[in-house]
Amino acid sequence: MVQISFAIFLVFFSLFAGIMVVEPRSLWSGISFFVMTLALGGFLLSVIIFCYFWLSGHSWVMFLLVCLAGLAALLVLAFPLLLLAVFAIQGIKVVRHEGLSPSNLLSLAFAGLWFGFLFIWPAVGVWEKGSLGTAIYSIVSFSAVYMLSLMAMYALSAILNLIHLRKSRRLDYIVVLGSGIDGTKITPLLAARVDKGIQLLRKNPEAKLILSGGQGPGEEIPESEAMAAYALEQGIEPEQLVLERQSANTEENLGFSRALMEPGRPRVAVVTTAYHVFRALLLAKRMGLRCVGFGAKTKWYFTLNAVIREFAGYIKLTRRRHIQIIGVFGGLVMLIWALTNLT
Numbered sequence: 001m002v003q004i005s006f007a008i009f010l011v012f013f014s015l016f017a018g019i020m021v022v023e024p025r026s027l028w029s030g031i032s033f034f035v036m037t038l039a040l041g042g043f044l045l046s047v048i049i050f051c052y053f054w055l056s057g058h059s060w061v062m063f064l065l066v067c068l069a070g071l072a073a074l075l076v077l078a079f080p081l082l083l084l085a086v087f088a089i090q091g092i093k094v095v096r097h098e099g100l101s102p103s104n105l106l107s108l109a110f111a112g113l114w115f116g117f118l119f120i121w122p123a124v125g126v127w128e129k130g131s132l133g134t135a136i137y138s139i140v141s142f143s144a145v146y147m148l149s150l151m152a153m154y155a156l157s158a159i160l161n162l163i164h165l166r167k168s169r170r171l172d173y174i175v176v177l178g179s180g181i182d183g184t185k186i187t188p189l190l191a192a193r194v195d196k197g198i199q200l201l202r203k204n205p206e207a208k209l210i211l212s213g214g215q216g217p218g219e220e221i222p223e224s225e226a227m228a229a230y231a232l233e234q235g236i237e238p239e240q241l242v243l244e245r246q247s248a249n250t251e252e253n254l255g256f257s258r259a260l261m262e263p264g265r266p267r268v269a270v271v272t273t274a275y276h277v278f279r280a281l282l283l284a285k286r287m288g289l290r291c292v293g294f295g296a297k298t299k300w301y302f303t304l305n306a307v308i309r310e311f312a313g314y315i316k317l318t319r320r321r322h323i324q325i326i327g328v329f330g331g332l333v334m335l336i337w338a339l340t341n342l343t
Contacts, residue, residue, distance in 0.1 A: 005046040012036040020160065025281040030157030044068060080118055087111040093301035106308045117144055135337040139330045146326060151311050158278035162295045171204040172266035175257045177250060177280065178213020178223035186226045189273060192296040194227050197271045198234055200294060209236065210260060212244040212253040254284050265290060273298050275306040279313050
């Protein structure tokens with residue numbers, strides 16, 4: 001049994017490693033990591049069960065395995081309440097630090113919806129068994145659990161795509177995405193992105209730094225020009241810079257920047273704020289641009305709010321697939337209800 005569980009773990013570990021090497025820019029990276037973790041937990045549990053007599057003579061090994069298994073179980077069981085607490089606390093911090101506005105209320109709104117689903121929604125499921133209400137309740141519950149699971153896999157995949165064992169990758173281009181300026185000056189958030197791009201450039205001195213951003217409302221110059229002025233102040237040579245002045249959103253950032261690169265398959269890194277990296281990579285994948293992503297840091301309390309917006313952007317990008325999945329489930333539930341109650 002131990003050998004079988006270890007073999008299962010190796011299969012899923014190989015699957016995860018293969019996805020991360022070949023194409024990590026999808027939710028399959030997070031899904032494969034999650035399944036691999038479950039397989040590892042199953043292997044550790046089988047070791048505890050089938051090697052108990054040997055482990056009883058090695059108390060420190062037994063203690064370590066039991067602690068690991070207990071921690072994993074605690075995280076799974078406590079995850080719903082932990083999620084509620086984190087979003088509520090961080091939502092309050094966002095409002096305190098950034099002010100009261102619809103966009104700053106996202107974390108608190110999510111915490112409120114999650115609280116309702118955990119503690120109020122179960123009480124709604126008191127309709128008569130087999131009624132139409134029960135069918136509707138099942139569809140809504142499935143939709144909520146599906147979207148929450150999707151969000152968890154999105155966040156996990158986003159984190160995995162931020163992990164890099166080395167920054168020296170013989171890059172040809174480093175694309176820094178714009179995010180708005182104040183008149184002619186870059187904001188702290190945009191400065192963090194440029195700093196990250198400069199850090200990568202110093203590890204890859206043969207690369208070109210593409211600063212991408214057009215001129216938006218209230219901006220006196222294109223974002224890329226403000227970014228270039230900042231990069232020159234940091235000691236970057238003018239010949240290392242390429243300016244992209246036309247874009248107004250992330251998709252245009254990537255498309256217009258690709259047009260400035262040499263033909264072929266250049267080695268490209270995309271730099272943006274950490275919470276924005278994964279969606280930028282998904283857009284680049286849809287455009288056929290092969291690249292890796294690097295994230296600049298931002299305030300933690302603001303990150304959760306931004307993650308919700310990024311996830312909403314992902315849902316908009318892939319909405320047909322998810323509507324089909326929920327639609328198929330809903331159709332099956334309604335079919336079962338009809339067969340049960342109308343015959």
